[in-house]
Amino acid sequence: MRRSLYRRNLGLLLVTGMGLSAAACGNSEGTPEAAPSGSQAAAKVTITVGCQPPKSNPIERKEWDEDVAAFTKLHPNITIESKDAFPCINPDTFQAKLAGGTMEDVYYVYFTDAAKIIAAGQAADITPYVSTVKNYANIRPDVINVFKSGDKVYGLPRNNYSTGLVYNRALFTQAGLDPDAPPKTWAEVREAAKKIAGLGAGYVGFGEYSAGNTGGWHFAASLYGRGGEMVTPDGKKSAFNSPQGKAVLENLKTMRWTDNSMGTKQLLQWEDLMRMMGGGKLGMMIGAPDVIQQVNNDFSGKFEDYSVTALPESSVSLSGGDGYMFNPKATPEQIKAGLLWLEYKNLTPGQGQFNYARAKAGGRPVGLPFPDLYGDTPAGQEVLKLRAESSSVPLTHFSGYTDALPSTTNKLEPPKAQELYAILDTPMSAVLTRQDANIDQLLADAATKADQVLARP
Amino acid sequence: MSAISVRGTRRKPGTVRRGVRRNLTAYGFLCGALICFAFFSWYPMIREVLLSFQQNNFVDAPVWVGFDNFRTVITDPTFVTAWVNTAVFTGLALLVGYVIPFFAAIVLNELRHARAYLRFVVYLPVMLPPAVAVLLFKWFYDPGAGLFNQVLDAVHLPTLAWLDSTSTALLSLVLVSTWMNLGTGTLIYLAALQSIPGELYEAAELDGAGLFKRIWHVTIPQTRLILLVMLLLQIVATMQVFIEPYLLTGGGPENATVTVAYLMYQYAFNFGDFGGGGALGLMLMIVLMVFSAVYLRVSRDTDN
Secondary structure, three states, rough: OOOOOOOOHHHHHHHHHHHHHHHHHHOOOOOOOOOOOOOOOOOEEEEEEEOOOOOOHHHHHHHHHHHHHHHHHHOOOOEEEEEEEEOOOHHHHHHHHHHHOOOOOOEEEEHHHHHHHHHOOOOEEEEEHHHOOOHHHHOOHHHHHHHHOOOOEEEEEEEEEEEEEEOOOOOOHHHHOOOEEEEEEHHHHHHHHHHOEEEEEEEEEEOOOOOOOOOHHHHHHHHHOOOOEEEOOOOEEEEOHHHHHHHHHHHHHHEEEHHOOOOOOOOOOOHHHHHHOOOOEEEEEEOHHHHHHHHHHOOOOHHHHHEEEEOOOOOOOEEEEEEEEEOOOHHHHHHHHHHHHHHHHHHHHHHOOOHHHHHHOOOOOOOOOOOOOOOOOHHHHHHHHHHHHOOOOOOHHHHHHHHHHHHHHOOOOOOOOOHHHHHHHHHHHHHHHOOOOOOHHHHHHHHHHHHHHHHOO | OOOHHHHHHHOOOOOOOOOHHHHHHHHHHHHHHHHHHHHHHHHHHHHHHHOOEEEEEOOOOEEOOOOOOHHHHHOOOOOHHHHHHHHHHHHHHHHHHHHHHHHHHHHHHHHHHHHHHHHHHHHHHHOOOOHHHHHHHHHHHHOOHHHHHHHHOOOOOOOOOHOOOOHHHHHHHHHHHHHHEEEEHHHHHHHHHOOHHHHHHHHHHHHHOOHHHHHHHHHHOOOHHHHHHHHHHHHHHHHHHHHHHHHHHHOOOOOOOOOHHHHHHHHHHOOHHHHHHHHHHHHHHHHHHHHHHHHHHHHHHHHH
């Protein structure tokens, strides 16, 4: 009796242990459902798609679900399994999802990560199928280039924007500045920043990143804006130790220590400036129109209080945006189905993300000057027309930015971008935290380190 | 040793089987723990060792690259900085974080009133999720409106840049770490102190020993074992410091707070180079293993 009890207990324990182990291992669902070989147009195919808006964003989630329903009505053989996550891509889980086989067939990426993903062989080559996408030929070359390596295409954009100067209109007014006449030169930015910082304790005229690789990222944005280069044309040597690179750091150092207009708290990372902007104490920052959207959605700001204008003295912008790439394990049928979905949801004027009438009716702000996927092509003109017809935010708040767009060239991130940004955090943090920072020395040291990184295979 | 062998040879057949059967439940419990360790500790460790010798994009079959990943991280300009920062952090954490909990425990042990309340207060920070505790300090350290500078200002002392200065950033991280872990150390020391027989203190008092002599001649020798174990554990834990630089400074200013674990994270998740991250992890593991082995050997020799 006693022995049988032992056996039963042991059995229970083993079963529980095995159950726990199985739970710990997870399952390998999410592996693409293999399409039948030699499938025809109507063959059934299931795709998982990332970046469904989270439940905390009910309006956009509803729109997504409506689009999925409408799409599957058009293509009854395609089943879309939406995966929501916030944020849509997380560097901490990206590799783990790939390794664990849970990466979506059609996954979301920032422009920042696309080159790295392509180089690592973590995206499927969609070149044989992509020409079937309507409007593919109309996508701006500088935008589609983000997803290209040589002649091969690995993804499609959803969103794109140029870097500009985001500013708080309410603070401009409070500081006696005209919010409809934003700064056009860095000297004017300095003057405006001084006035805003002069409003009292806690007010910051101009904010800038300097930690967690975001400092290097914004250094690159400012450098490009001033006409500088991050690397030599062959990509083998750094090129930021230049008059333009020096000007970026000199300007920040002067604003921080001479003008005292950048606040005392530094080592700011991505969310910090958003929070400060939303909190109403930050006057200006380098950023794109999506910053205003995020400040409004996630950091308690109000659309009407913010504007974006062109980056001062700039005709070149660091390319920004997001899009979708394909799991390298996706079958050709899944890739084709995914392309149909992306065409429906992200690339057709009047539909999906360009259904501005629906967005307005749902109470979403319409009129922000992005995305600009098609430039001056007929598709681009149509998007602009539809957006203007349904606009619900004052378009004049973005006129400085939109006026400059036609003359702004978007430039891709440098090779080994994150490694270079990590190195450039050092000079950025130095000029913002140390009054005696030697800019020449900092740039020379950073260039030496960058050259070592770029020399690696 | 020989006695055991002799006894073993004299065992009747079936004795081992009976012993196993008698301890079946214990083996069952052990089995659950072993499975958990195997999945959550040993398997990741083995994978990490393998990764450090591979180039792996998690899509194609991994490619064995020998010591290439090690070469990459060793020639990284931040490599030496990260090790120096980690060593300095560990040293400072020992100076501050090892001594304070011990003396906090002595004070708590000596108190006659409000002991339970104070124990709770000391342990409270441990109950906060680490990220919350760290972000709380982010506000305390704010050079403008932060609590610490406001206090310094109120007593007419010069304010500090805290995290924003290369000279104080690492120490600021040590303070956060000490505050977060103070409760655990204090409770362990307190338990050790309460196991010291009161007669020893009485005898010391009769011999005319003051407070410090009692601590030196009674408390420290009696808690020596715990002190040694805690020293080892603290060094192993602080060498792996990550969350503080990750959340508070992003490795800045000027790489002043880049630690080995933070650099490992950069490689794996920001640079997408799991091989490099694995190589750094393996190096850290070897350093800690060697240190632990030497430490245990030296302390055993000292005991003998």
